[in-house]
Amino acid sequence: MFHEIGARLKKLYETAVIVVSRSRKKLRRRDKTKRHLPIPKDKLVHMHRSRNYCRTDPSRGITGTRGRLCNKTLDGPGSCSLLCCGRGYNTQVVRHVNRCHCKFHWCCFVTCESCERYCIYYVVLYIEISYPDAFSGIP
Numbered sequence: 001m002f003h004e005i006g007a008r009l010k011k012l013y014e015t016a017v018i019v020v021s022r023s024r025k026k027l028r029r030r031d032k033t034k035r036h037l038p039i040p041k042d043k044l045v046h047m048h049r050s051r052n053y054c055r056t057d058p059s060r061g062i063t064g065t066r067g068r069l070c071n072k073t074l075d076g077p078g079s080c081s082l083l084c085c086g087r088g089y090n091t092q093v094v095r096h097v098n099r100c101h102c103k104f105h106w107c108c109f110v111t112c113e114s115c116e117r118y119c120i121y122y123v124v125l126y127i128e129i130s131y132p133d134a135f136s137g138i139p
Contacts, residue, residue, distance in 0.1 A: 012043075012044040013044060015043070015044075016043065016044040016045060016046055017029055017039055017043050017044070017045045017046075018030040018031070018045075018046060018047070018048075018049065019039070019045045019046070019047060020047070021047070027039065027045065053065065054085030054087075065083045065084070065085060065124050066087070066124050066125065066126045067123060067124060067126060068083055068123070068124050069121055069122065069123055069124075070082075070083040070084060070089055070122050070123070070124055071122070072089075072122045080122055080124070083124050084124050084125065085124075087124065087125040088125050089122045089123055089124050089125060090122070090123050090125060091120060091121075091122055092120070092121045092122075092123060093118055093119070093120055093121075094118070094119050094120075094121060095116055095117075095118055096116065096117050096118070096119060097114055097115070097116045098114070098115055098116075098117075099112035099113070099114065099115070100112060100113055100114070100115035101113045101115070
C-alpha cells in the first residue's frame with residue numbers, strides 16, 4: 001500500500017502543472033502555449049519548481065551531490081542514478097591493510113600479520129552541468 005501511494009505521488013509530482021496567480025481564487029498555467037487548457041481537479045499544481053539539489057548553492061546551504069559516494073547496485077535513495085544527476089561517477093578501488101591474526105607471546109609482546117582487502121567505491125563526478133533555459137532563474 002505504501003509503495004502504491006508513493007508511486008502515485010511521484011507520478012503526480014512529475015506531471016504537475018506550474019501555475020501563476022491571477023487573483024486570489026484564479027490560477028492559470030505559466031506555460032503560455034497551454035494557458036487555454038483547463039487545469040484538471042486531480043492535477044498537482046505548484047507555483048515554483050523544486051530546488052535543484054544536484055548543484056551547489058551556498059546561499060541556501062545546498063552542498064550538491066558531487067563528490068558523494070553512491071551505490072551502483074541500488075535503484076532508490078543513495079543510488080548512482082539519482083545522485084549523479086546525469087554526470088556519471090568514478091570507480092575507485094581502495095586497498096585497505098590491517099593487522100590481523102594477532103598472537104600474544106608470553107611475556108610480553110604481540111605479533112600480527114598484515115591482511116589486505118580491496119573495496120570498490122563509486123564517487124559522483126565533479127563536473128558541473130548546465131541545464132536548459134527552462135530551469136534558469138528557479139528560486
